[in-house]
Amino acid sequence: METYDYIIVGAGSAGCVLARRLSDDQGVKVLLLEAGPTADKFWVRTPAGMAKLFFHEQLNWNYFTEPMPLLHDRRMYWPRGKGLGGSSAINGMVYIRGHRQDFDTWRDLGNPGWGYEDVLPCFKRMEHNERGGDAYRGVDGPLWISDPVVRHPASADFIDAAVRLGIPRSEDLNGELHDGVGFIQHNIRKGKRQSAYTAYVAPVRGRPNLTVRTGAFVQRIVFDGLTATGIEVEENGQRRIIHAAREVVVSAGALNSPQILMLSGIGPGEELQRHGIRQIVQSPGVGQNLQDHFYVHTSYRATRASSYNHEISGLRKYWQGLRYLLTGTGYLALGSSQVAAFVKSRPEEVYADLQISFRPMSFTYYGNGVVEVDPIPSVAASVYRLRPAGSGTVTLRSADPRQAPAFQPNFLAHPDDVRAVISGIRHIRRILASEPVASRVLGEHMPGPQVASDDEILQYLRAHGNSAHHPAGTCKMGQDAMAVVDERLRVRGIDRLRVVDASIMPHVTSGNTNAPTMMIAEKGADMIRKDAVAARVPAAQGAR
Known part of the structure; x- marks a missing residue:
């Protein structure tokens, strides 16, 4: 059986950070899976190339919303990165953390450890600001932050x-x-885009305990009872199961992470039943609370x-x-x-x-x-x-993982x-x-x-009007009945499974969301290492 300590689903802004930080521990094996291809292309590296990536067939999921009645029934285009680096490989490279009150609000909603003073060290650790360090800025981190040339x-x-x-x-x-x-500052280094992959994974790609695979389309999470034990993945037209000895971490983004959970049997009962998916855990908040700017x-x-x-x-x-x-x-x-x-x-x-x-x-x-x-x-x-009063939903179109989810942002409602x-x-x-x-x-x-x-x-x-392409909140962190993960990003009701990406935001941050998403992964990696569950011996084939 192919087994890794940690399996990370999605090599985007969060997944790349997790892969780097978890593989810092040479005693664990980390697998980073990405459905898209490599993204080492001239127009990805060139900041102005973002215009050429907006509708890119290989590097973009090219999603559309459902028709929106309040916006003349328009189906709004929602680009999302598909490839190493995820949306950080196709976005505008704007580096905005958000307001301190954003994070204090997260904390006050029942998420200890997520106030501004708690997350500031994670922001500072991740960046190398060309202005130098101070009480707010970091230096010597993987992600280069620069002023406009x-x-x-x-x-x-x-x-x-x-x-x-x-x-x-x-x-x-x-x-x-x-x-x-x-x-504005940007994640650009010497005239080249600093995607999460470029900054975090590329420099350590040769680590023997880190495996990165592209073209790996995750179908579902595999369980033994209420314990996540691995994932089912399709590669080169073949499906197989890969086992996680410690944890499975879903970092597929605010649009795809809830889809993966629901396909795996974690979500609103009626939604799962509608598509003939066997329920593992009733979690009504999965796919709800969709927020965007x-x-x-x-x-x-x-x-x-x-x-x-x-x-x-x-x-x-x-x-x-x-x-x-x-x-x-x-x-x-x-x-x-x-x-x-x-x-x-x-x-x-x-x-x-x-x-x-x-x-x-x-x-x-x-x-x-x-x-x-x-x-x-x-x-x-x-x-x-910045702080939308309304919210939308992510739901399934079918039980087929290849079918894009249905997105209804409810803008201007x-x-x-x-x-x-x-x-x-x-x-x-x-x-x-x-x-x-x-x-x-x-x-x-x-x-x-x-x-x-x-x-x-x-x-x-x-x-x-349009989307600013900052979706968040669909697997929100909290203590209420609609919370999908707890303050340590563990999926409620399931062992050895976490969600670590923008979907866990209780409320979307005040500004572009790439920087806070990477911060979430920095903090999530800290939590995973500190919680360090013992390696589990894979059971025989046949687990759900």
Whole structure:
């Protein structure tokens, strides 16, 4: 029988961190399984290549939501990474931890050990910040964190305009002042993307106690009674069982982890029965509490000097390509956004519930998968609803693991979310109408000045709003009846099984979710090592 101490399902942002940290112990054997392929490609390594990965056939699950009645029955596109590094290999590389209150709220919901002061050491341990270390930043960690190699003047003017409107200037959005405006840092090292795989696994791939396998499609978790003993996997068209002597860890992400649990018999009883799946444990919260940041995009015509659209289109894009190949700098070495402003939608909010992102360029996604830089000088700003009042679901389409789950995010179903995002549009307009950035703006393109009233803005949100691609919460951590895992990320009702990824978040964090997902895995690895269950001798074949 093929046996490892720990089997990690999913080589994404969390799984790669776990594989590195668990295999630090030379006395254990670790297996990291990934359904997708390797991701060592030029456009993965190149930060600007994210546009080419948005609809990639091999490196992206290319999911769609169910039709959304409140958004004109649109089926929203949800890209998710499929390959070594997961979504960290295709995302915008934005490094935002979240607000300290996010984590204190997790703790106060009955999850001791998850307050801000508890998780800060994990954040610091994972990163090497090029600014150097301080009370908030870490150095000598695997993940390189850097400032933009080009700080565009339009971005600096956007910050100055926001400050004039009373938004505090933050020199470090991951430091003491999160609610403010400032330049974003990214997980980019010397002009190249730092995916979780690149940072954590690639440097130790040769360890004799670490096995990494791609093209491994996990079908279900295998049990002996109420103990997880391994997984059933399909590789090269063949199915077989691989045994876990200590634990199985599911790190397939907020969209796929609940699917794997339900396919294995852990989930809402009615959902399992509907698909003829034998119930192992009744866990009504599996696939519930789906949270994401609803996002809406705006763009503005700008002076030529205020936008770098012309630098990355036409013949000049070839010059930028050569510059990047020779120096690792220039516009191809930038992450998705330059600036973030964390603001309140209304004064009575305890802390910022909106994130406004600014970039001195603009682009358009087309339905056929093509992403093109806009042909005229433009700048863009987006608003994210950070603490959604509404939530959605992940359910099964069938008992066939190859069938994508059904996703219903329920965006704009709660009036507080509608009110907040409308407020965010008005925040963007106020900032871009203020000097010094106002002199760079020639006119509003999207949604356009004709979209003025709350009802007109709402119609724009329904027609053009999107997901920020930050799903979380579908196997939430907690003490209540809907909690799927406990504060040590152990699946309730099952021995030797954990979920470690963004799905365990009780509430999605205030900002991009890649950094907190990696932190969860750092802390999860600590817990697994500390809890260190004794190795179990695999039973004979035939366990469920």
